[in-house]
Amino acid sequence: MKIVTVVGARPQFIKCAPLSKELSREHDEILVHTGQHYDHNMSSLFFEELGIPKPDYNLGIGSGNQGEQTGRMIAEIEKVLLKESPDAVLVYGDTNSTLAGALAASKLHIKLAHVEAGLRSFDKTMPEEINRILTDHCSDLLLAPTKTAVTNLGAEGIKEGVRLVGDVMLDALMQNLVAAEKSSVLRKLGLREKDYLLATVHRQSNTDDAKNLASILEAFAEIGGNIVFPVHPRTMKFIRQNGLERRCGKNVSLVEPLGYLDFLALEKNAKKILTDSGGIQKEAYMLKVPCITLRDNTEWVETVEDGWNILVGTDKKRIVEAATGFNPASGQRNVFGEGGSSRKIVECLMAFD
Numbered sequence: 001m002k003i004v005t006v007v008g009a010r011p012q013f014i015k016c017a018p019l020s021k022e023l024s025r026e027h028d029e030i031l032v033h034t035g036q037h038y039d040h041n042m043s044s045l046f047f048e049e050l051g052i053p054k055p056d057y058n059l060g061i062g063s064g065n066q067g068e069q070t071g072r073m074i075a076e077i078e079k080v081l082l083k084e085s086p087d088a089v090l091v092y093g094d095t096n097s098t099l100a101g102a103l104a105a106s107k108l109h110i111k112l113a114h115v116e117a118g119l120r121s122f123d124k125t126m127p128e129e130i131n132r133i134l135t136d137h138c139s140d141l142l143l144a145p146t147k148t149a150v151t152n153l154g155a156e157g158i159k160e161g162v163r164l165v166g167d168v169m170l171d172a173l174m175q176n177l178v179a180a181e182k183s184s185v186l187r188k189l190g191l192r193e194k195d196y197l198l199a200t201v202h203r204q205s206n207t208d209d210a211k212n213l214a215s216i217l218e219a220f221a222e223i224g225g226n227i228v229f230p231v232h233p234r235t236m237k238f239i240r241q242n243g244l245e246r247r248c249g250k251n252v253s254l255v256e257p258l259g260y261l262d263f264l265a266l267e268k269n270a271k272k273i274l275t276d277s278g279g280i281q282k283e284a285y286m287l288k289v290p291c292i293t294l295r296d297n298t299e300w301v302e303t304v305e306d307g308w309n310i311l312v313g314t315d316k317k318r319i320v321e322a323a324t325g326f327n328p329a330s331g332q333r334n335v336f337g338e339g340g341s342s343r344k345i346v347e348c349l350m351a352f353d
C-alpha cells in the first residue's frame, strides 16, 4: 500500500516514530510534515533522536490563527495527495494538522485512518475537541487507543471501521526507555531522583488567559522545592507578553523544551508531574508517576478513575494542595494495552485494504 502520513506537531512526531518503522517493513510511506511546529527542539530534534525518516514534503506552514493555519495546510496537503494518489491517508491525534489532513483526504475520497480516534473531553471550547470530532466523522478506519474511546465513538453513531488497538505512545515509551536511562539531564539540571516536580503548560485556556497562567505560576512558587519546567514556545510568548517572569518562584527552573529521551528521563524520576498535556498524562500513568492535571477535564479518564491523575484546573489552592496531598493508593489496569499497537495498526490497514 502507498500511505501518506500527515504530521506537524511535537506529539505526532513521537507517535509516528514506532508506527513509521513498522509501516516501512511492508508499505510505501510518504511522510508529510505540515511545518506546524518548526523550532529545532519542537521538530527536527525528534526526527534525529527517534530515527524518523526525513519528511518527503515539508509544507512550511508555521504558526497562525486557527482558520488561516488550517486552511493553508488543507490547500498544500491537497496538492501532495493529488500528486501522490495514495491508497490511504494516516493522521494522528487532534491538532490542526490532523484536521487538515482529514479534510483534504476525505474530500478527495481517499481512505482516511485516524490514530487516537474516539478521544473526547466534551469541551468544545478546546480547538482539539473540534479537530477530533470532525476527523473521526471523516475517517474510514478509527484506531481507538482505549475502550472509552470506542464507547465515545459508538455514542456518536460511529461503529463501522472502529478498531481497539492500544496506544502507540506506549510503543514509543517502551522502545526508548533504555536510551532515556542514559540521559544526563538530571545531572545537567542538578536534580536528584524523586526530589523534584516536573511541569509543562501549553493549553490555549491556560496560556492565552493571563489570569490562569499567573495562577499556575504562583502555585508553582508556593509549592516550593525543585520544579523543573520545560517551557513550550507558546507559553514562553505569553509569560513574556504579560510580564509574568516575576511571578515565577526561584524554585522553578524554566528551561527550553527538551528532546524526548531527556524528557522521558525527567518524567520517570519525578516525584510528581504537573501538566495540561494529553500525552504527558498518559506517560505519567505508564511510568507510575502521580499526575496533577491543570485542567477541569481530560480525555484520558481512566488515569483519573485509577487514582493516578487528579484534575485541579488552574485554582492556586487546589494545585498547591495536590502537590503535597495527592498520593495514588490504588493499582493500575492495562488501559493503554500491552504495547504492540503499531503492529496492530499495520494489520488493520492491510485488512482494510
Ligand code: UD1
Pocket (backbone or CB within 6 Å): 009, 010, 011, 036, 037, 038, 039, 042, 063, 064, 094, 095, 096, 097, 127, 128, 202, 204, 233, 234, 235, 237, 278
Ligand atoms: C498544538 C496543538 C495542540 C498540541 C500541541 C503540542 C492545535 C490547535 N494545537 O498546540 O493540540 O497539544 O501543539 O505541543 O493544533 N511556536 C513556536 N515555535 C514552534 C511552534 C509554535 O514559537 O515551533 C509558538 C508560536 O508562537 C505559535 C504558538 O507557539 O503561535 C502556538 O503554536 P501552534 O502550533 O499553533 O499550537 P500549540 O499551542 O503548539
Ligand code: UDP
Pocket (backbone or CB within 6 Å): 010, 011, 014, 200, 202, 230, 256, 257, 258, 259, 260, 261, 263, 264, 276, 277, 278, 279, 280, 283
Ligand atoms: N515532550 C518532550 N519534550 C518536552 C515536553 C514534552 O519530548 O519538553 C514529549 C512528551 O514526552 C510527550 C509529548 O511530548 O510524548 C507530549 O506533547 P505535548 O505536551 O506537546 O502535546 P499533547 O500531548 O498535549 O498534545
